[in-house]
Every structure is written in structure tokens, then in C-alpha cells.
Amino acid sequence: MRQHGVDVAMSQFDRTLEYIDQLQHAATAAAVCEKLLGVTSEFGLTALMAGTVPQPGTPTGQQKQHVLLCDWPVEWLERYVTRNYVDHDPVVSHMKQLQAPFQWREAAQGIRIDKSSGEVMGDAGAFKLRDGLAFPLITLDGEIVMVSLGGEAVELSAAEFGLVSLVSTYAVGRAMQLHTMATTTIDHIELTPRERECLQWAAVGKSEWEISQILGISEHTSEKHLLNAKSKLGAVNRVQAVAEAIRRGYIS
Numbered sequence: 167m168r169q170h171g172v173d174v175a176m177s178q179f180d181r182t183l184e185y186i187d188q189l190q191h192a193a194t195a196a197a198v199c200e201k202l203l204g205v206t207s208e209f210g211l212t213a214l215m216a217g218t219v220p221q222p223g224t225p226t227g228q229q230k231q232h233v234l235l236c237d238w239p240v241e242w243l244e245r246y247v248t249r250n251y252v253d254h255d256p257v258v259s260h261m262k263q264l265q266a267p268f269q270w271r272e273a274a275q276g277i278r279i280d281k282s283s284g285e286v287m288g289d290a291g292a293f294k295l296r297d298g299l300a301f302p303l304i305t306l307d308g309e310i311v312m313v314s315l316g317g318e319a320v321e322l323s324a325a326e327f328g329l330v331s332l333v334s335t336y337a338v339g340r341a342m343q344l345h346t347m348a349t350t351t352i353d354h355i356e357l358t359p360r361e362r363e364c365l366q367w368a369a370v371g372k373s374e375w376e377i378s379q380i381l382g383i384s385e386h387t388s389e390k391h392l393l394n395a396k397s398k399l400g401a402v403n404r405v406q407a408v409a410e411a412i413r414r415g416y417i418s
Contacts, residue, residue: 178328178329183412185201189201190413195234195235195345199235199337199341200237202337203237205330206330207317209320210318211316212294213315214314215235215236215312216234216311216314217235219252219258219262235337246286251286256273256287257314258312260272261300262302266301267299268300269320270316271297274287296319297318297319298317299322299331299334300313301405303338303339303402304402324371332405335409339410340413358394361394362416364392365411365417367381368404368408377392392407395407395411399414
């Protein structure tokens with residue numbers, strides 16, 4: 167039974183790598199956006215916004231400068247910026263508290279909805295953005311990149327949630343590469359063979375305990391290897407570490 171589970175996970179990861187290969191060959195941010203939505207639309211995620219988070223009170227005219235990737239309904243984007251919704255959006259508030267992907271509905275459940283945040287959610291629904299997936303990425307410079315995918319009817323299994331999270335993380339990293347033109351200036355990072363193995367299994371959704379059973383090591387040791395790899399790769403969570411390891415060729 168466990169072998170069957172491993173086979174299914176590896177098949178899902180092979181599918182993820184195919185999507186990532188397409189993203190790596192995207193030459194512009196627009197192409198990255200198009201290819202990512204080509205993947206996520208299958209799960210009802212049809213709109214994308216990714217960008218650095220402006221400081222509270224940032225003038226509306228400057229907020230668009232923070233956008234990295236965008237395929238949001240134009241009228242919704244204009245309303246979001248004009249009404250300064252970023253300061254009241256419950257998804258943004260929830261994102262600042264977490265370092266892992268979550269669905270929009272969790273943000274609504276996790277905070278007290280006041281008049282302003284309720285207005286944001288109500289207006290989003292009017293533009294057929296009723297639910298979605300969001301997560302923060304922390305750049306090596308310490309900036310927070312807010313990533314949000316939305317749609318009218320979002321249905322994701324646990325495995326699909328993992329696939330979309332990883333592919334989206336990679337896509338944003340690719341967009342940042344293109345934006346800064348720094349694809350050839352990244353310092354080399356040396357991962358140990360064990361760190362690579364642990365990341366490989368983490369990439370197919372295995373927990374620290376499952377990795378320890380597969381590799382014949384203690385759970386504490388597998389956790390330590392993953393933490394070391396995450397630190398070396400400048401990642402704040404497992405998904406970002408896996409995406410960066412794939413980008414650098416440590417996972418294939």
C-alpha cells in the first residue's frame with residue numbers, strides 16, 4: 167500500500183515537473199502568467215495577482231508599481247487600487263501572518279470581518295472571485311511577495327493544492343528572475359546528498375516522518391536536513407525550498 171502511495175506521489179510530481187519546465191522556458195512575465203493560468207484554470211483558479219506588498223498608506227498611483235504578475239479583471243484591479251483595498255483585504259492580512267499557502271475561505275474564517283474587509287470580499291465576489299489560493303514569498307532581500315490566485319468555483323484536493331502551490335511558487339520565482347535579469351548571478355549553493363534526498367521526497371508531499379521511514383533515518387534527522395536545505399536556499403517554507411531546489415537543478 168505504501169509503495170502504491172509513493173508511485174502516485176511520484177506520478178503527480180512528474181506532472182508538476184512538466185509544468186515547471188514550461189514555465190522555465192517562458193521568456194516574459196506575460197508568458198509566465200499565461201502558462202501558470204493554463205495549469206491553474208483546471209482547478210477553477212482563473213485570475214492571478216503577484217507583487218510586493220506596499221506599505222500602508224502608499225498612494226494609489228504608486229501601488230501598481232508593486233505588481234509583478236497580473237491577470238486580474240481590469241475593472242477589479244482599478245477598484246482594488248483606487249479604494250486602497252490592500253489595507254483592508256482579509257487575504258492580505260492573513261498572508262502576513264502565515265508562511266504557507268492557504269485558501270481564501272480560511273482567511274475569512276480566521277479573522278473578524280469588519281465593514282471594510284467585508285466590502286473587499288463582496289466586491290471580489292461580484293467579479294467572480296469568490297475563493298482562491300494565496301501565499302507569501304520572502305525574497306532574499308527580505309521583501310514580501312504576495313501571490314493570490316482566484317476564481318468563482320475552486321476545487322482542490324490535497325495533492326492538487328500541493329501541485330498548484332509549488333508550480334505557482336516556481337512561476338513567481340521565474341518572473342522575478344526575468345524582472346531583475348539576474349538569472350546568471352545567483353551564487354552557487356552546495357547541498358549535501360542527504361539534504362537533496364530529503365527535498366526530493368518533500369517535493370512529492372512526504373512528511374518528515376515518512377521521509378525518515380523511506381531513508382531509514384530518524385524523524386529528527388530528516389527534519390534537520392530539511393531545515394538546513396531551507397536555510398541554504400534562502401527559503402521560508404518547504405514549498406519555496408523545493409521550488410528553489412528545482413530551479414537550481416538539485417531536483418529533477
